[in-house]
Amino acid sequence: MAVRAETAQAGGKKETAGRTDLTGYLFVAPFLIAYVAFLIFPVLLGLRLSFYNSSLVSGDAQFLGLANYKELFGDPDFWLSLWHTVLFTLLSTPPLVILSLVFALLANRAIPARWFFRLSFFAPWLLPSSVIALIWVWLYQPGFGLINSYLISLGLPEVDWLAGENVAMLSVVIATVWWTLGFNFVLYLAGLQEIPQELYDASAVDGAGPLSQVRRITVPLLARTTILVVTLQIFSSLNVFDQIYIMNTSGGLNYTVTRPIIQYVYEQGFTSYRVGFASAMSYVFFVLVLVVGLAQFAVANRRRGDL
Amino acid sequence: VAAGTQSAPERSKVAGTGVRDRIMGWLAFAVLLLAAIVWLIPLAWAVDTALKVESETTTVPVTWIPPSGFTLESFGEILAGGNMLRWYFNSFLTSSIITLAVILLASLAAFGFSRIAFRGRRFLFFVIIAGLIIPPQILIVPLFTEMDALGLVDTYWGIILPQIAAPIAVFIFKQFFDGLPHELEDAARVDGASRFRVYWQIWMPLSRPAIAAVGIFIFVISWNNFLWPFIIVTNTDMMTIPVGIATVQSSYGVRYADIMASAILGGLPLVIVFLFFQRQIVQGIANTGLKG
Numbered sequence: 001m002a003v004r005a006e007t008a009q010a011g012g013k014k015e016t017a018g019r020t021d022l023t024g025y026l027f028v029a030p031f032l033i034a035y036v037a038f039l040i041f042p043v044l045l046g047l048r049l050s051f052y053n054s055s056l057v058s059g060d061a062q063f064l065g066l067a068n069y070k071e072l073f074g075d076p077d078f079w080l081s082l083w084h085t086v087l088f089t090l091l092s093t094p095p096l097v098i099l100s101l102v103f104a105l106l107a108n109r110a111i112p113a114r115w116f117f118r119l120s121f122f123a124p125w126l127l128p129s130s131v132i133a134l135i136w137v138w139l140y141q142p143g144f145g146l147i148n149s150y151l152i153s154l155g156l157p158e159v160d161w162l163a164g165e166n167v168a169m170l171s172v173v174i175a176t177v178w179w180t181l182g183f184n185f186v187l188y189l190a191g192l193q194e195i196p197q198e199l200y201d202a203s204a205v206d207g208a209g210p211l212s213q214v215r216r217i218t219v220p221l222l223a224r225t226t227i228l229v230v231t232l233q234i235f236s237s238l239n240v241f242d243q244i245y246i247m248n249t250s251g252g253l254n255y256t257v258t259r260p261i262i263q264y265v266y267e268q269g270f271t272s273y274r275v276g277f278a279s280a281m282s283y284v285f286f287v288l289v290l291v292v293g294l295a296q297f298a299v300a301n302r303r304r305g306d307l
Numbered sequence: 308v309a310a311g312t313q314s315a316p317e318r319s320k321v322a323g324t325g326v327r328d329r330i331m332g333w334l335a336f337a338v339l340l341l342a343a344i345v346w347l348i349p350l351a352w353a354v355d356t357a358l359k360v361e362s363e364t365t366t367v368p369v370t371w372i373p374p375s376g377f378t379l380e381s382f383g384e385i386l387a388g389g390n391m392l393r394w395y396f397n398s399f400l401t402s403s404i405i406t407l408a409v410i411l412l413a414s415l416a417a418f419g420f421s422r423i424a425f426r427g428r429r430f431l432f433f434v435i436i437a438g439l440i441i442p443p444q445i446l447i448v449p450l451f452t453e454m455d456a457l458g459l460v461d462t463y464w465g466i467i468l469p470q471i472a473a474p475i476a477v478f479i480f481k482q483f484f485d486g487l488p489h490e491l492e493d494a495a496r497v498d499g500a501s502r503f504r505v506y507w508q509i510w511m512p513l514s515r516p517a518i519a520a521v522g523i524f525i526f527v528i529s530w531n532n533f534l535w536p537f538i539i540v541t542n543t544d545m546m547t548i549p550v551g552i553a554t555v556q557s558s559y560g561v562r563y564a565d566i567m568a569s570a571i572l573g574g575l576p577l578v579i580v581f582l583f584f585q586r587q588i589v590q591g592i593a594n595t596g597l598k599g
Binding site: 017020021022023024025026027028030031032034035037038039040041042043045046049054103106107109111115116117118119120121122123124126127128129130131133134135136138139143144146149150152153178183186187189190209210211235238239241242246250262265266269270275278279282283285286289290293 | 327328331332335336338339342343344346347348349350352353356364365366367368369411412413415416418419420423424425426428431435438440441442444445446447448449450451452453468469471472474477502506527530531533534538548549550552553563566567569570571573574577578581582585589590592593594
């Protein structure tokens with residue numbers, strides 16, 4: 001996302017520099033106003049709120065200094081929900097990257113009914129999170145749920161997908177992989193289309209089979225796409241909220257082993273009305289996301305340098 | 308294996324035509340087909356459940372074809388009884404306004420950054436791009452406080468305004484504009500056309516691919532946005548489809564046919580649109596992702 005080098009323009013020689021400035025600001029202003037009002041301002045307001053004991057219900061707030069942050073770091077629920085978010089990211093990112101790559105490789109050949117495969121993998125991504133939660137809670141039901149029913153008829157033990165302490169997080173990960181894989185799949189398909197066919201033809205003449213072509217040509221040339229997919233995936237996994245919250249509150253998903261940090265922020269801010277505390281938590285999490293982002297950026301740059 | 312010397316007539320990735328390669332090709336296809344079927348089962352089961360009478364949804368062992376046949380009863384109940392139509396309207400209205408506003412504001416800004424050499428543009432562009440790393444999820448508390456102070460809780464503008472600030476759209480348009488030849492613009496400027504006319508009459512008509520990519524992406528994202536409408540709306544009549552669907556479940560208790568019917572109705576609009584514009588949507592999403 002480097003800012004492009006400027007291409008000097010000679011447009012409008014009669015225009016004075018001051019007039020050019022004014023025209024430029026006029027073009028940029030409408031977006032900039034929305035951007036400052038609804039992105040920059042809340043970021044700053046959140047920082048301010050985090051130093052107060054503000055609440056959504058009462059108007060007065062006292063300055064607390066760093067008390068909210070101090071309380072936060074001593075709060076086991078904060079650390080636990082943060083861990084759930086990290087665990088969800090660690091569990092969901094590898095399958096979402098690897099499976100989407102494998103499916104894209106398999107689908108990017110001269111095969112019949114390519115539209116059918118694109119539809120099957122991509123359609124779930126178009127569904128809202130609440131629909132995902134409803135469908136998967138239904139699939140995961142004990143006894144008469146589709147998955148358990150099949151397990152039973154195969155003579156296997158039932159799995160307590162929703163309430164089970166050890167499987168609840170895995171259940172959320174499975175539902176999420178099903179839901180969002182299509183997005184990465186489409187990015188990989190687009191990346192594959194940019195690899196020139198001549199490379200494959202040339203290596204085929206040299207006697208390379210399809211597997212070694214994938215290893216020697218496709219995967220290395222997809223490095224740019226992979227960096228992008230991994231980056232976007234980690235970012236979106238870290239921000240998980242919707243499906244876990246909905247399955248927690250109305251689907252019987254085990255709350256104590258899945259609640260992510262954003263859900264804890266929501267509960268503190270909107271159920272306990274502790275706006276200051278919730279803002280402090282948002283900020284700590286934001287810093288964490290920034291650190292992860294910068295680390296990824298550094299790794300991606302080094303990789304790019306290697307190529 | 309004497310493969311690879313004959314080249315296949317079509318642009319196939321498997322150029323070799325040896326027996327081993329052909330078997331591997333079929334194997335790969337079988338794996339892909341299996342995966343696609345596994346991927347379709349949850350959707351098929353949801354549709355199947357929604358078409359059953361309530362008493363036959365929880366039979367053990369499960370049946371795909373219910374004894375009393377299929378019925379549209381649950382769909383009728385959801386459409387007649389609930390607020391589904393109202394939520395469709397709310398979602399359609401807010402997503403449309405968000406999409407149009409993002410296209411207009413982001414393309415104007417991108418034109419300024421790409422084509423007008425005003426002072427401070429590099430800095431301002433950097434500030435906007437830096438916004439890409441701010442997760443909207445961390446803003447819910449301060450943003451709600453702000454919207455509350457503005458009196459926008461439970462209003463359409465409350466849903467719409469925060470979603471207009473989408474830096475990714477500025478980035479996509481800027482990339483696209485940077486790639487357009489500026490001879491056209493110079494000629495028009497010599498003829499005395501204003502910057503705005505150049506933007507509106509020359510640049511925007513040339514930018515259909517970028518407009519489609521941004522438009523599709525923003526529409527899908529805002530249509531499916533759960534968190535923000537969930538935060539800013541408390542009144543059932545103001546809910547969007549994703550928020551309404553999540554709350555309808557509790558009112559239907561454990562009536563699975565009804566729940567699945569509402570899930571399908573909730574997901575249907577975008578899936579139908581996708582069936583008609585598959586190529587454009589996939590291309591738009593890929594372009595947005597790859598260039599962002």
